[in-house]
Each structure stands twice: as C-alpha cells, then as structure tokens.
Amino acid sequence: MKITPVYIDKEINSDDDLSKIILNSANVTDGDILVIAQKIISKQEGRLVELSAVTPSLLSEGISSQYKKDPRIVELVLSESKKIVRMKNGLIITETKNGFICANSGIDESNVVNGFATLLPLNSDESAERLRKEIFEQTGKTVAVIISDTFGRPFRMGQTNCAIGISGIEPILDYSGTLDSFNRVLRVTAIAIVDELSSAAELVMGKTTKSPVAIISDYSFNSEKHNINDLIRPETEDLFK
Numbered sequence: 001m002k003i004t005p006v007y008i009d010k011e012i013n014s015d016d017d018l019s020k021i022i023l024n025s026a027n028v029t030d031g032d033i034l035v036i037a038q039k040i041i042s043k044q045e046g047r048l049v050e051l052s053a054v055t056p057s058l059l060s061e062g063i064s065s066q067y068k069k070d071p072r073i074v075e076l077v078l079s080e081s082k083k084i085v086r087m088k089n090g091l092i093i094t095e096t097k098n099g100f101i102c103a104n105s106g107i108d109e110s111n112v113v114n115g116f117a118t119l120l121p122l123n124s125d126e127s128a129e130r131l132r133k134e135i136f137e138q139t140g141k142t143v144a145v146i147i148s149d150t151f152g153r154p155f156r157m158g159q160t161n162c163a164i165g166i167s168g169i170e171p172i173l174d175y176s177g178t179l180d181s182f183n184r185v186l187r188v189t190a191i192a193i194v195d196e197l198s199s200a201a202e203l204v205m206g207k208t209t210k211s212p213v214a215i216i217s218d219y220s221f222n223s224e225k226h227n228i229n230d231l232i233r234p235e236t237e238d239l240f241k
Contacts, residue, residue: 006215008022022034028141034143039212052115077104128146
C-alpha cells in the first residue's frame with residue numbers, strides 16, 4: 001500500500017472546481033482511494049461563516065462566560081448540534097445534526113482567515129459521491145473517496161482522523177465467521193477501515209503542509225454502496241452516552 005500527499009498551493013474558495021484542482025495536482029489511477037480533508041470540502045461548499053455576522057443567544061452568552069469561549073462560536077456550536085452530550089473543563093461535546101459525537105460540533109477556526117470559522121459539510125456522503133462522479137467523468141477512472149476530519153476519542157489522549165463521508169468503499173471490514181490463526185471462529189471483529197485509512201493518510205497530509213488530500217494506492221477494498229451511518233453506533237447499543 002502506498003500513500004501519497006497531494007500538495008495544493010491554493011486557498012480553496014466557494015464554488016471552486018475541486019475535482020479539477022485535485023486532478024491538476026495529482027495522478028489518479030483506477031482503484032485509488034482519495035482521502036480529502038473536511039476543511040477544503042467545507043470551504044468549497046460555502047460552509048464558511050463570518051463571526052461578525054453571528055448574534056449569540058442568551059444561552060450562548062451564558063455558556064461562553066462559564067467556559068471562556070467566544071459566544072459567537074458557542075452559538076454556532078449549538079446551532080449545528082442535535083444536543084449537548086457533555087460540558088466540562090472548557091470542552092463542549094455535542095452530537096451533530098449528522099450524528100457525529102465530537103467537540104464543538106466540528107466548528108473550526110484553524111486554516112481559515114481571522115474572523116471566520118468553518119462548519120461541517122451538510123452531507124459529507126453526498127460531497128464524496130459528487131467528487132467521485134466528477135473524477136470519473138473527467139478521467140474515466142473509478143476511485144473511492146473518503147472525507148476525513150480530526151476527532152478526539154473517549155479514554156485516549158490525542159486526536160485521530162476519522163471518516164465523516166464516504167463514496168465507493170465499504171466502511172467496515174467484518175471478520176465475523178472467519179477463522180483466526182488457531183482456527184477459532186471470530187464473532188465480533190469488525191474493523192472500521194475507512195477510519196484507519198483516514199488516520200494513515202493524515203500521517204502524510206499533516207495540518208500545516210498544504211496537503212489536504214492524500215491518494216492511497218494498492219489497497220484492496222469492497223466498493224459496494226454504503227454510507228457513513230454504518231459507522232455510527234445506535235444509541236441503544238452505546239454504553240457511554
């Protein structure tokens with residue numbers, strides 16, 4: 001397996017032809033997996049908010065004073081969430097409208113102009129599918145697309161990249177029913193391969209190298225149609241919510 005960073009020396013703007021920008025910066029072959037940072041998807045889709053245009057509610061003002069956060073950011077966090085999962089030690093963990101559990105509803109001020117913040121894409125699966133189709137139309141190449149973002153993890157320090165949108169790749173590799181090296185039947189081993197591929201890609205993408213895309217080559221995967229909801233654990237099975 002080979003992972004190649006794609007350097008893009010351009011600030012992505014709303015309505016840029018992102019597929020063309022990627023193809024002008026890299027060679028794509030059949031069977032490649034493109035891992036794309038959420039930030040450039042959000043920028044291209046106009047999910048960039050000028051903070052001066054945000055009017056905080058009384059609730060946002062109250063939370064911001066308690067947690068020493070910008071009340072405008074808190075307002076965005078609340079507006080992009082279904083519910084608050086935890087608030088402690090200055091952190092606001094929410095469940096986003098897409099069902100992700102993450103800090104600040106994925107609101108981010110890094111790698112954007114001062115005074116602005118990015119929101120998560122409205123539907124990352126649709127974003128991934130659109131890019132995959134555009135690449136096929138322009139090149140005739142069939143690829144898979146993963147949109148990734150950086151999430152924290154319960155019980156573990158540090159963050160890791162996870163998939164928040166997919167197209168053309170099955171997200172979970174299920175070993176259930178197969179035999180281990182001692183001929184025991186595996187029963188519950190299901191690997192979230194799109195998360196693992198996202199994390200592997202981040203090793204070459206970084207956060208400051210202007211490489212918001214990575215191409216993973218020579219990795220065998222199932223291309224059946226699936227969506228990111230396959231990775232979201234149902235609340236009835238979640239022991240920690």
